[in-house]
Amino acid sequence: MAMSLKDFLAEHPVDRDRVDAHKERMLAEVRAHRLRELREQAGLTQAQLAERIGVGQRQVSKIEHGDLDSAKVGTIRSYLEAVGGGLALEYVTGDQRIQVA
Numbered sequence: 001m002a003m004s005l006k007d008f009l010a011e012h013p014v015d016r017d018r019v020d021a022h023k024e025r026m027l028a029e030v031r032a033h034r035l036r037e038l039r040e041q042a043g044l045t046q047a048q049l050a051e052r053i054g055v056g057q058r059q060v061s062k063i064e065h066g067d068l069d070s071a072k073v074g075t076i077r078s079y080l081e082a083v084g085g086g087l088a089l090e091y092v093t094g095d096q097r098i099q100v101a
Contacts, residue, residue, distance in 0.1 A: 025066075035063065035064050035079070035083075036064045038080075039064070039083050041083070042083040042084055044083070054078070063075070087101070089101040
């Protein structure tokens, strides 16, 4: 007899922490891909962008790979300005959003 989905889930509980971590990794990859596209549309290599904003090429690579925790907000702002955009920071809680920068 085939096992129902409910029975299967009861025997194999979902590890929400693992699912959430995987989701964050996937979102970081999507964001990083978009940043690379923006840089390429601006006609810049990683090295050219790095020189323009005053950081090493490795820092640009880290930003494009989603490693934003080690990047300064000013560096991310400079990156976005160099590719023709800007940075907006929001404080978000519940359904409230307040732009802080």
